[in-house]
Amino acid sequence: MSASVTGVVFDIRELTIHDGPGLRTTVFLKGCPLRCAWCHNPEGWSYEPQVLRGPNGDRVAGHSYRADELASILNRQAPLLADGGVSFSGGEPLRQAMFLEAVLERLEGLHVVLGTTGFAPAEDFLRVVRRCDLVLFDLKLMDPEAHRRWTGVDNRLILDNLERLADSGLAYRIRTPLVPGVTDTDANLRAIARHVRELPGRPRVELLPYNQAAGGKYAACGLEWRPDYDETVPCRTDLTPFQELQVDARVL
Amino acid sequence: MSAILEQRQSALSELSPRLAEMKRRIRAGEHHRFRITDSVDILAECELEGLDWTQRSARLTRRLCEAQTVVIEPDERIAFTRTVKRIPALYRPEQFGELLAGRTFHELGPINNICADWGMVLGQGLLARRAAAQTARTRLAGDREAEIFLDAAVETIDAVLELAGRYAAVARAAGRDDLAEALQRAPAYPAASFHQALQALRLCHAVLWLSGHYHCGLGRLDQYLWPYLEADLAEGRLVLAEAQELLEEFFISLNKDSDLYPGIQQGDNGQSLMLGGVRRDGRNGVNPLTAMALEAGRKVALIDPKINLRLTRDTDLALLANGVQLTRIGLGFPQWCNDEAVIPGLVAAGYDLEDARDYTVAACWEFIVPGKGMEVVNIGAVSMPAAADRAIRAGLQAGEGFDRILQRAGADLAEQVRALADTSRKLLLPPAPWYSVLMDGCLERGRDLSHGLKYNNFGIHGAGSANAADALAAVRALVYNQRRIEPARLIQALDADFQGEEALRSELREDAPKVGNNDDGADELLVYLFDRFADACVAAGDNGRGGRYRPGTGSAMYYVWLARGHEGMSEPTVGATADGRRKGVFFSSSLAPSPDVQVRGPLSVLQSFGKLDYRRICNGGPLTMELADSLFRGTEAVDKVALFIRAFARSGCQQMQLNTLNVDTLRDAQQHPERHRNLVVRVWGWSGYFCELDETYQNQIIGRHIYGD
Numbered sequence: 007m008s009a010s011v012t013g014v015v016f017d018i019r020e021l022t023i024h025d026g027p028g029l030r031t032t033v034f035l036k037g038c039p040l041r042c043a044w045c046h047n048p049e050g051w052s053y054e055p056q057v058l059r060g061p062n063g064d065r066v067a068g069h070s071y072r073a074d075e076l077a078s079i080l081n082r083q084a085p086l087l088a089d090g091g092v093s094f095s096g097g098e099p100l101r102q103a104m105f106l107e108a109v110l111e112r113l114e115g116l117h118v119v120l121g122t123t124g125f126a127p128a129e130d131f132l133r134v135v136r137r138c139d140l141v142l143f144d145l146k147l148m149d150p151e152a153h154r155r156w157t158g159v160d161n162r163l164i165l166d167n168l169e170r171l172a173d174s175g176l177a178y179r180i181r182t183p184l185v186p187g188v189t190d191t192d193a194n195l196r197a198i199a200r201h202v203r204e205l206p207g208r209p210r211v212e213l214l215p216y217n218q219a220a221g222g223k224y225a226a227c228g229l230e231w232r233p234d235y236d237e238t239v240p241c242r243t244d245l246t247p248f249q250e251l252q253v254d255a256r257v258l
Numbered sequence: 259m260s261a262i263l264e265q266r267q268s269a270l271s272e273l274s275p276r277l278a279e280m281k282r283r284i285r286a287g288e289h290h291r292f293r294i295t296d297s298v299d300i301l302a303e304c305e306l307e308g309l310d311w312t313q314r315s316a317r318l319t320r321r322l323c324e325a326q327t328v329v330i331e332p333d334e335r336i337a338f339t340r341t342v343k344r345i346p347a348l349y350r351p352e353q354f355g356e357l358l359a360g361r362t363f364h365e366l367g368p369i370n371n372i373c374a375d376w377g378m379v380l381g382q383g384l385l386a387r388r389a390a391a392q393t394a395r396t397r398l399a400g401d402r403e404a405e406i407f408l409d410a411a412v413e414t415i416d417a418v419l420e421l422a423g424r425y426a427a428v429a430r431a432a433g434r435d436d437l438a439e440a441l442q443r444a445p446a447y448p449a450a451s452f453h454q455a456l457q458a459l460r461l462c463h464a465v466l467w468l469s470g471h472y473h474c475g476l477g478r479l480d481q482y483l484w485p486y487l488e489a490d491l492a493e494g495r496l497v498l499a500e501a502q503e504l505l506e507e508f509f510i511s512l513n514k515d516s517d518l519y520p521g522i523q524q525g526d527n528g529q530s531l532m533l534g535g536v537r538r539d540g541r542n543g544v545n546p547l548t549a550m551a552l553e554a555g556r557k558v559a560l561i562d563p564k565i566n567l568r569l570t571r572d573t574d575l576a577l578l579a580n581g582v583q584l585t586r587i588g589l590g591f592p593q594w595c596n597d598e599a600v601i602p603g604l605v606a607a608g609y610d611l612e613d614a615r616d617y618t619v620a621a622c623w624e625f626i627v628p629g630k631g632m633e634v635v636n637i638g639a640v641s642m643p644a645a646a647d648r649a650i651r652a653g654l655q656a657g658e659g660f661d662r663i664l665q666r667a668g669a670d671l672a673e674q675v676r677a678l679a680d681t682s683r684k685l686l687l688p689p690a691p692w693y694s695v696l697m698d699g700c701l702e703r704g705r706d707l708s709h710g711l712k713y714n715n716f717g718i719h720g721a722g723s724a725n726a727a728d729a730l731a732a733v734r735a736l737v738y739n740q741r742r743i744e745p746a747r748l749i750q751a752l753d754a755d756f757q758g759e760e761a762l763r764s765e766l767r768e769d770a771p772k773v774g775n776n777d778d779g780a781d782e783l784l785v786y787l788f789d790r791f792a793d794a795c796v797a798a799g800d801n802g803r804g805g806r807y808r809p810g811t812g813s814a815m816y817y818v819w820l821a822r823g824h825e826g827m828s829e830p831t832v833g834a835t836a837d838g839r840r841k842g843v844f845f846s847s848s849l850a851p852s853p854d855v856q857v858r859g860p861l862s863v864l865q866s867f868g869k870l871d872y873r874r875i876c877n878g879g880p881l882t883m884e885l886a887d888s889l890f891r892g893t894e895a896v897d898k899v900a901l902f903i904r905a906f907a908r909s910g911c912q913q914m915q916l917n918t919l920n921v922d923t924l925r926d927a928q929q930h931p932e933r934h935r936n937l938v939v940r941v942w943g944w945s946g947y948f949c950e951l952d953e954t955y956q957n958q959i960i961g962r963h964i965y966g967d
Contacts, residue, residue: 086864088908
C-alpha cells in the first residue's frame with residue numbers, strides 16, 4: 007500500500023481510557039455510514055474536514071495525513087506505549103480502509119486495537135482486522151428493525167462481519183453502548199448474550215454506560231441535539247442476562 | 259491487577275468519626291481560642307545578659323516553649339497545639355544593619371527549606387543528643403564558639419524536654435496515661451513505639467516552626483517510621499488499622515498551625531514528605547507504610563503534609579495505583595519523583611551515591627539530603643523568556659544569523675546566573691541551634707549548621723522555559739527558515755504588544771513548532787537553553803560556602819513575577835514575546851507547555867520534556883500536568899493513569915505533578931467561595947485552598963492545559 011495515500015483524522019488523543027488494554031493513543035478517523043442516535047462524536051460523521059464553532063472560537067475538525075506521516079507520529083510514541091499501544095476509532099475507521107491498511111503496515115512494534123461498527127464491505131473488513139491485535143466490535147441492537155431505526159443501517163452486514171471475525175481466530179471483544187430505553191433493555195441484552203454465546207472464542211462483552219455529555223458537540227457541528235429517548239433516565243448496568251448464559255461481561 | 263483491586267477496597271474506607279470531627283474542628287479554627295494574645299519579648303533579657311546571636315536564638319526557642327500553654331483535647335492521641343502566635347524579634351530593627359554588615363538574608367532570614375535527620379532524632383532521643391553536646395563541649399573546651407553553640411543547643415533541648423514534661427503532667431492529671439507515657443518517654447529517649455515516634459516527631463517539628471524556621475521538611479517518613487511500626491506489629495502492641503488511624507491523626511495535626519506560617523500564599527509552607535524509593539544501600543525501600551501514608555493523605559484530604567512518591571519504571575503498579583487514588587481527589591499529591599533521573603543527577607553534582615539515594619524534597623520539589631544539607635535551594639530564578647527576548651531583539655536588529663541569537667541567549671543566561679551568584683555570595687545564614695540538634699554532626703563538631711553541613715549548594719530556578727523555547731522556535735521557523743516575517747515588523751509588533759498585529763500574533767502562535775508536541779523544532783531549543791543554564795551554573799563556581807550552583811526546572815512564583823514584575827525582585831521582567839504571548843500573560847508553571855498552546859496530549863508532553871539532560875539539572879522542578887476529573891469516571895481509569903505514571907518513569911523525565919481539576923467547579927468556587935471552602939488545588943510546589951488564593955493564581959490554574967476532558 008502506498009505511503010502517500012491520505013486519510014482524514016479528526017483527533018489523536020493520548021491516554022484514552024476505554025479504547026483497549028494498557029496505555030493507549032487513539033486515532034479518530036473521520037467519516038461514518040451510521041447515524042447512531044446517541045453518537046457523541048458527530049464531527050466523525052462526514053469524511054470532509056469541517057469547522058466546529060465552539061464557545062471559545064472556531065476549530066477545524068479533520069486534518070489530512072499521509073499514511074507514512076501518521077505512522078511516524080505513532081511510531082515515535084512506541085517507547086511509552088509498551089504497556090499498551092494504539093487504537094483506531096472514529097467515525098468508522100473502515101470507511102478509510104485503504105488508508106488504515108497503509109498506516110498499519112508501517113507501524114513498528116505497536117499493539118493495535120480497532121474499534122469498529124462492523125459496517126463495512128467484507129473485503130475491507132478482513133484485510134484490516136488481519137493487521138490488528140484486538141478488535142472491539144460494536145453490537146448495539148440485535149433486532150434488525152430497531153437497528154435501522156436507531157443507527158440508520160441494517161445489522162445484517164454487521165452480523166456477517168462478526169461471524170467472519172469470529173471464524174478468523176483473531177482476538178476480539180464485543181462492545182455494547184448502554185443507551186437508556188434503547189440498547190439497555192432486558193430483551194436486547196438477552197439477545198446479545200444469546201448471540202455471543204454461540205460465537206467461536208466466546209468473546210468478552212464490554213458494556214459502556216451512557217455518556218451524559220453525548221450531545222455536547224452537536225451545536226458546534228451546526229446540528230441540533232434532540233435525542234429520541236429519555237437521556238435523564240440512568241442506564242441499566244445489569245449483568246444478569248450475560249451471567250445467566252455464562253457470557254463474560256463487564257461494565258466499563 | 260488483583261493487588262490493585264485489593265488496594266482499592268481498603269481505599270474505600272473513610273476517616274473514623276473521631277478524626278472526622280478533629281478535622282472539622284481544625285478547619286473551623288476552633289483551636290484558635292487557645293492561642294495567647296500576649297506576645298513574648300526576649301529583647302530585654304538578651305540585652306541585659308549580653309547574649310550573642312546564637313544564644314539569642316536558643317533563648318527564643320526556650321522562651322516560646324515556656325510560653326506555650328498545654329492543650330490536650332480529650333479525643334487527641336497525638337498532642338500539641340501551638341498557642342503562641344507571634345515569633346518575637348532577636349534584635350531591634352536598627353541592629354540588623356550592623357549584624358548583616360553588608361550581607362543579606364535569604365528571604366525572611368531564619369533557616370528554612372531544609373530537612374532534619376528525623377530518623378536519627380527519633381532513634382537517639384534528645385537526652386542522647388544532649389549527651390553528645392556535652393561530650394563535645396568537654397572535648398572542645400576553650401573553643402569559645404563551640405562552647406557557646408553547644409550551650410545554646412543544650413538550652414533548646416532542655417526547653418523541648420520541659421515542654422514535653424508539662425504536656426505529660428497535664429495528660430497524667432487528665433487521666434490520659436497513654437499520652438503521658440508517650441510524652442515522658444519520647445522525645446527524651448529513643449521512641450519505643452510507632453505512637454511515641456509520631457508524638458515526638460510532632461513536638462520536635464512544631465518547635466522548629468516555633469523557633470522561627472519555616473518550610474520545615476518531614477523527609478522520608480515511611481523509611482524512618484517503619485522500624486517502629488514493624489516492631490509494634492511483631493510484638494502485637496498495635497494492629498494495622500490503629501496504626502493507620504494514628505498516622506492520619508498525625509497528618510491532621512500538621513494542619514493545626516498552618517495559618518501562622520509564613521509563605522507566599524497560605525499553603526506554601528513546605529511541610530513535605532517523601533515516600534518510597536531505594537534505601538541508602540540501593541535495595542527497594544517500599545514498605546507497608548508507603549501505601550498507608552498515601553491512603554492517609556487521601557482520607558485526610560488537607561493541604562498538609564505535601565506528599566511525594568519516588569518511583570522507577572519497575573515500581574509495582576499496585577503502589578502507583580495507590581498513588582493515583584490520591585491524585586484522583588485533586589489535592590495535587592503525590593508529586594512523582596523518578597529515581598532513575600534524580601539519583602544520577604545528584605551523583606553528577608557531587609553527592610555520594612548513598613546520600614543521593616536518600617534524597618527527599620525541600621519545601622516544593624528541590625532535591626536535598628535529610629540531615630546533611632544546609633542548602634539554599636531557591637536563591638532566585640533565571641528568566642529564560644527575558645534571555646530569549648533580549649537575544650532575539652539584539653540579533654534581529656544587528657541582522658545576525660539565528661545561531662548568533664542562540665549564542666546571545668546563552669550568554670544572557672550566563673549573565674543572569676552570574677548576577678544571582680554574586681548576590682548569593684553575600685547571603686548570611688543566621689544561627690539555628692535547635693535545628694542543628696536535629697542535623698548530622700553539628701553537636702559532634704561543635705558547630706552550628708549555619709557554618710555548613712556536608713552539602714552546601716545553592717539552587718536556581720529556570721523559569722518560563724517553554725515560552726522561551728517557543729519564542730526562539732517561532733523566530734527560527736518564521737523569520738529565518740520561511741522568511742514570512744520581517745525582523746523589523748516583529749520587533750515593532752513586540753513593542754506594541756501586538757496592537758494591530760493580530761494576524762502576526764496568530765502566525766507566531768499557530769504556525770511554529772511548540773514545546774509539548776514531541777517536535778524537535780521546539781524541543782531542541784528547550785534542551786539548548788537548559789544546557790547553557792547548566793554551563794553557566796558550572797562556570798559560576800563556588801558559592802562561597804563550599805558548594806556549587808544547581809540549576810533547576812522549577813519556577814515557583816516566578817511564572818507570575820517574571821511576567822508582571824514584583825516589588826524588590828532583581829530578576830528581569832519581559833513584555834510581549836515572540837511566541838505570540840501578550841505582555842503580562844503568565845508563563846507556564848515549572849515545566850509545562852506554554853499556556854494556550856495546543857498540544858497533542860500528555861504522552862507527547864512527556865516525550866518533549868524527556869529530552870532534557872537531567873543529569874545536569876538536579877535542583878528539581880516538576881513537569882506539571884492537569885487531568886480532568888471526568889477522566890476518572892470509569893473503573894479502568896486508575897489503572898490507566900498508573901500506567902501513565904510508569905510511562906513518565908520510562909520517558910526519562912525527572913519529576914511530575916499531576917493535578918486533577920474540574921474547571922466548572924473552580925469557576926463556581928470563584929463565584930461562590932462559601933460553597934467550596936475545602937476545595938484544594940496544587941499551585942506550584944504546594945497545594946492550597948482555592949478560595950484563599952489571590953485571583954491571579956486562581957485564574958492561572960483555570961487556564962492550564964487539561965488532559966482527558
